[in-house]
Amino acid sequence: MEDTIKLEVIKDLSAGATVSQSAKLYQSHGMIDYQSSAELTYTDILNLTLALNVASEFYDVCATVLVKNNTLTGAALGATIFESFQKAIDCNPIDSICGAIAITKTADVELVRLLTKQHVIVAPDFTAEAENYLDSKKIKYVKLNTPLNEYKNFLTEEIVVTPFGTVVQEKNKKELDKESFKVVSKVKPTVEQIEDAIFAWKITKYIRSAGVVIAKDFKTSGIAQGIQTPAFEYALDKSCEQAKEAILASDVPLTVHDLNVAVQNRISLIIQPGVTEDVLKQADKFEVGMITTGISNFSVV
Numbered sequence: 001m002e003d004t005i006k007l008e009v010i011k012d013l014s015a016g017a018t019v020s021q022s023a024k025l026y027q028s029h030g031m032i033d034y035q036s037s038a039e040l041t042y043t044d045i046l047n048l049t050l051a052l053n054v055a056s057e058f059y060d061v062c063a064t065v066l067v068k069n070n071t072l073t074g075a076a077l078g079a080t081i082f083e084s085f086q087k088a089i090d091c092n093p094i095d096s097i098c099g100a101i102a103i104t105k106t107a108d109v110e111l112v113r114l115l116t117k118q119h120v121i122v123a124p125d126f127t128a129e130a131e132n133y134l135d136s137k138k139i140k141y142v143k144l145n146t147p148l149n150e151y152k153n154f155l156t157e158e159i160v161v162t163p164f165g166t167v168v169q170e171k172n173k174k175e176l177d178k179e180s181f182k183v184v185s186k187v188k189p190t191v192e193q194i195e196d197a198i199f200a201w202k203i204t205k206y207i208r209s210a211g212v213v214i215a216k217d218f219k220t221s222g223i224a225q226g227i228q229t230p231a232f233e234y235a236l237d238k239s240c241e242q243a244k245e246a247i248l249a250s251d252v253p254l255t256v257h258d259l260n261v262a263v264q265n266r267i268s269l270i271i272q273p274g275v276t277e278d279v280l281k282q283a284d285k286f287e288v289g290m291i292t293t294g295i296s297n298f299s300v301v
Helices: 042-058 083-092 128-136 146-154 191-204 232-242 256-264 277-285
Strands: 008-012 021-027 034-036 060-070 070-080 097-103 121-125 141-146 157-162 165-170 212-215 218-224 247-250 269-272 289-292
Touching: 021 212, 034 277, 042 097, 042 141, 042 146, 042 191, 060 083, 060 141, 070 191, 070 269, 083 097, 083 218, 097 128, 141 232, 157 269, 157 289, 191 212, 191 218, 191 247, 256 277, 277 289
Parallel strands: 097 121, 121 141, 247 269, 269 289
Antiparallel strands: 008 021, 034 141, 060 070, 060 097, 157 165, 212 218, 212 247
16 A cells, blocks of 8 residues: 555645745644744745754753754853753854754743844744733744644654655654663763763754864854765854863764864864774773764755
C-alpha cells in the first residue's frame, strides 16, 4: 500500500523566497495551533519554524532563540525570559536587528519594547500590555497555543521535491543517550561544563553541517555552519574573547588541526560524535576535556 500525502490550500502567500516567486500555504496533517497578529510571509514561516524547533529543546526553562534568513544566529538560556533575551541578543547584535524570535515563556512589555518592525516574535503567551505595545508599533507576533512540550510531536516528515523524485525523511529526534555519552579525556569536566556541552550539542541538531557551536554559561558566542573546512576558525573568530574556557560542539569528529585551533583559542571542553586516538592524545597533552556522544547531527540541509 502506497503512502499518500493529502494537502489542501489554505491561502496564497504574498510571495515566495523572492518577490518574483509565488507561494501557497497548504493545510497539512498535524499542524500546531497558533494565532498571528498579521499574515505570515513565506520567510516568516521558515524562520519561525526553525526558531521553535530549537526553542522546543528547552521548553521547560527560560530560553530565547534568534533566526534570520532561515539561519540560527543566537540562542541563550537565563534565569528569567528577559535575561535569556538579553544574552541571545548579545550572541550576535548585528544579525539580531531583524528576523524571528522564539521565547519559551510569556512575553511582557519590558521585552517587546526592544523589538522593531523588522522582527516577528513567537511565544506561548503575551501580557495584555505587551500585545497593546506590539499592535501600536505594528510589530508582528504569534501566540503559540500548542504547548511547547508537545511541539516535537508535530515534527514529522521532511519533504523535498527534486527532479530525481520526491524525498521524504523523518525528522532528527535523536536524543543524547547516557550509554553512548562518555567523557574520554583525562581531564574531567565540571557539572557546569557538561550542562553547557549538552546545551551546545542540542543546537547543532538545527544548523547546517559542518556545524560548530561555541557556548558558555548557556549562551552561544559563535556559530558556523555549511562552510566545511574553515568552520572551526570561523566560529572561534566569531566568538573571539568569549571562546576562553568555553565549550566547542561539533557535529563531525575533529582533526588534530581543528583541535590545535581550539587550543589556541583556549577552549576548555569539546563535545563531538567520536574521537580518534591521535586527537585524544593531543587533547590530553593540552588538558582539554573531551566528550563523545556516539551520534552525529551532520546534516546538509
